[in-house]
Amino acid sequence: MKIWGTGILNGFRITxxxxxxxxxxxxxxxxxxxxxxxxxxxxxxxxxxxxTPKCTACLICEKECPDHVLRLDVSKLEDGTKHIDKYVYxxxxxxxxxxxxxxxxFDAIYMSHEYELASRYxxxxxxxxxxxxxxxxxxxxxKEETDA
Amino acid sequence: xxxxxxxxIRILAMLLLLLVNGVVLIYMLRKxxxxxHIRIGPNRVGPFGLLQTxxxxxxxxxKEDLMPESADKWLFWIAPFVVFVPSFLAxxxxxxxxxxxxxxxxxxxxxxxxxxxxxxxxxxMAGWASNSKWSLVGGMRAAGQQIAYEVPLMLxxxxxxxxxxxxxxxxxxxxxKNLWFxxxxxxxxxxxxxxxxxxxxxxxxDMSEAESELITGFANEYGGMRFGFLFLAEFSNMFIVxxxxxxxxxxxxxxxxxxxxxxxxxxxxxxxxxxxxMGIFVMMWARGSLPRIRVDQLLAFSWKAxxxxxxxxxxxxxxxxxxxxxx
Numbered sequence: 001m002k003i004w005g006t007g008i009l010n011g012f013r014i015t016x017x018x019x020x021x022x023x024x025x026x027x028x029x030x031x032x033x034x035x036x037x038x039x040x041x042x043x044x045x046x047x048x049x050x051x052t053p054k055c056t057a058c059l060i061c062e063k064e065c066p067d068h069v070l071r072l073d074v075s076k077l078e079d080g081t082k083h084i085d086k087y088v089y090x091x092x093x094x095x096x097x098x099x100x101x102x103x104x105x106f107d108a109i110y111m112s113h114e115y116e117l118a119s120r121y122x123x124x125x126x127x128x129x130x131x132x133x134x135x136x137x138x139x140x141x142x143k144e145e146t147d148a
Numbered sequence: 149x150x151x152x153x154x155x156x157i158r159i160l161a162m163l164l165l166l167l168v169n170g171v172v173l174i175y176m177l178r179k180x181x182x183x184x185h186i187r188i189g190p191n192r193v194g195p196f197g198l199l200q201t202x203x204x205x206x207x208x209x210x211k212e213d214l215m216p217e218s219a220d221k222w223l224f225w226i227a228p229f230v231v232f233v234p235s236f237l238a239x240x241x242x243x244x245x246x247x248x249x250x251x252x253x254x255x256x257x258x259x260x261x262x263x264x265x266x267x268x269x270x271x272x273m274a275g276w277a278s279n280s281k282w283s284l285v286g287g288m289r290a291a292g293q294q295i296a297y298e299v300p301l302m303l304x305x306x307x308x309x310x311x312x313x314x315x316x317x318x319x320x321x322x323x324x325k326n327l328w329f330x331x332x333x334x335x336x337x338x339x340x341x342x343x344x345x346x347x348x349x350x351x352x353x354d355m356s357e358a359e360s361e362l363i364t365g366f367a368n369e370y371g372g373m374r375f376g377f378l379f380l381a382e383f384s385n386m387f388i389v390x391x392x393x394x395x396x397x398x399x400x401x402x403x404x405x406x407x408x409x410x411x412x413x414x415x416x417x418x419x420x421x422x423x424x425x426m427g428i429f430v431m432m433w434a435r436g437s438l439p440r441i442r443v444d445q446l447l448a449f450s451w452k453a454x455x456x457x458x459x460x461x462x463x464x465x466x467x468x469x470x471x472x473x474x475x
Contacts, residue, residue: 008437008438011437011438012433012434012437014437015184015433015436015437016184016433018183018184018185018186019183019184021186022183022186023182023183023186023187023188024186025186025187025188027188027191
């Protein structure tokens with residue numbers, strides 16, 4: 001039957017159906033789609049209620065990352081607790097796989113919904129997540145308890 | 149005012165119509181195609197993107213006028229005008245109302261088709277003069293296609309001409325006062341729309357442009373307003389073919405059952421334009437729906453299917469009209 005033009009008519013039918021549906025375009029800067037709940041974008045640290053980071057500097061995320069985009073510079077203090085000098089995150093090289101958050105035993109990082117990552121400067125693609133903070137550590141928590 | 153002045157004003161009005169049409173049709177094409185593809189189309193320049201084509205025209209006018217080093221300078225320079233002028237000439241016999249045409253020719257239809265058939269000459273010139281293989285292939289395709297589809301186009305036109313007994317477009321429209329020719333001449337109408345689509349190189353027959361393989365084909369090496377002329381001619385051809393279809397098959401300026409109504413008659417040009425734009429919409433709809441066919445299929449379809457069918461339709465209708473209708 002197609003040789004008699006039914007295929008052509010079907011093509012016309014489909015495009016007219018599209019016409020009736022109206023545009024499905026999202027006008028990006030003015031309109032935005034809501035991201036699904038489990039969308040994975042940048043790695044972001046989580047904080048306790050008092051504002052201290054949940055990170056314990058266990059370095060599992062750094063080891064787990066297939067792209068080697070996470071780097072933790074850690075120094076040990078005299079009392080045996082760890083201090084984070086710098087937690088560096090190369091956004092430009094990250095593939096948002098989420099393995100670091102899955103591996104984190106302390107639930108200290110998560111994949112945020114920040115997806116507008118284009119930047120004019122290459123330096124913006126390397127971020128410092130945490131800088132010069134003490135880690136969350138059970139030992140320090142115990143020490144503070146005894147002090148008080 | 150003297151006669152020459154009146155003619156000059158008519159011609160200028162028609163030129164203005166052509167230019168405005170070009171701007172409006174490009175905007176319409178982009179909007180219609182967008183909608184058919186579930187998109188929005190231009191919407192940034194001006195309200196609803198209405199100024200988009202105006203901005204494009206300004207861009208084309210201010211662009212650098214490039215001439216390829218190895219081009220045939222004289223032919224390259226003149227080709228856009230050889231495409232554009234016949235396309236403008238074809239506007240002249242069109243009848244927009246009972247007494248509204250630039251010129252009323254007894255052989256208006258013949259004049260229009262003759263003007264249209266000059267266009268491939270310019271296209272071949274553009275293709276040849278560019279000295280680029282893509283342009284040349286585009287130009288050659290245009291020539292082969294136009295020769296193949298000119299014949300069924302003219303044969304399809306013969307049906308309404310036989311019914312009206314005239315080649316004057318106003319007379320043909322007046323003959324459709326009571327019956328649009330699309331009903332008795334349905335086969336001729338189908339042949340006409342296919343051949344017209346091919347004659348104006350519209351998708352699915354846009355072999356000479358072939359965006360995906362030849363990159364606008366014959367217009368490849370052109371830029372700025374020279375390209376603008378080629379582009380404008382394409383859209384004005386669309387308008388001509390649609391207006392001709394309306395004149396031949398859809399009763400021109402007549403509204404069914406209101407043929408004597410003075411209001412309807414006073415709105416004749418408006419009705420004619422609306423019908424023409426509906427025809428153009430169908431052409432754009434086809435453009436948004438159909439893929440391009442192959443060159444050999446295109447030529448085979450014309451020579452093996454369209455021409456035999458249109459020829460036999462002319463013979464059948466001639467016999468029918470002579471033996472049954474007119475005794």
